[in-house]
Structures are given as structure tokens and as C-alpha cells.
Amino acid sequence: MTSEELFQEAYAAHHKQEEFASARSLYEAIIATYPDSKEAQYARVQLENLEQDATRSQQRQASYEKQLEEREGRQLRSRRRSLSRGFGWSGR
Numbered sequence: 289m290t291s292e293e294l295f296q297e298a299y300a301a302h303h304k305q306e307e308f309a310s311a312r313s314l315y316e317a318i319i320a321t322y323p324d325s326k327e328a329q330y331a332r333v334q335l336e337n338l339e340q341d342a343t344r345s346q347q348r349q350a351s352y353e354k355q356l357e358e359r360e361g362r363q364l365r366s367r368r369r370s371l372s373r374g375f376g377w378s379g380r
Contacts, residue, residue, distance in 0.1 A: 291322035295330060302334060312338055
């Protein structure tokens with residue numbers, strides 16, 4: 289398989305099939321097998337893109353989880369206030 293064919297396969301795995309682990313392996317294979325090719329240069333850029341995407345995804349997940357925790361905390365405080373009013377308990 290030529291460097292160009294391998295890059296096309298890696299690019300398809302990355303962008304069309306969203307098989308990121310497979311794409312990463314293919315990009316790394318291009319760099320290892322054809323280190324001086326233009327496809328190896330492209331593969332390095334795509335590896336950086338994969339890393340940046342993974343970092344952004346982790347940040348979004350952490351933000352989402354924090355928002356859920358905050359929402360659950362507000363709901364619990366609201367329930368506690370409702371219960372304390374209903375039963376004459378201060379709960380503070």
C-alpha cells in the first residue's frame with residue numbers, strides 16, 4: 289500500500305467513519321513507514337487534530353458533568369426547603 293493510499297484510508301477512518309483509534313494507528317503507521325513523505329506531514333497534522341478534538345471532548349464532558357452536579361444540588365436544596373416548610377423543620 290502506498291503512503292497516499294494509506295493516508296486516504298486513515299482520513300476516511302477519521303472523518304467519515306469516525307473510527308478515531310483506527311485513524312490514529314493508521315496515521316502513526318504512515319509516519320513510521322513513510323517518514324519523509326508529504327502524507328507523513330499530513331498525518332502529523334491529523335494526529336494533532338485528533339488530540340485537540342479529544343481534549344475539547346473531555347472539556348465538554350467535564351463541563352456537562354459539572355452542570356449536572358450543580359443542577360442536582362439546586363434541586364436537592366429546593367426539595368429540602370420544601371420539606372422543611374411542609375413539616376415545620378428548619379433543616380439548617
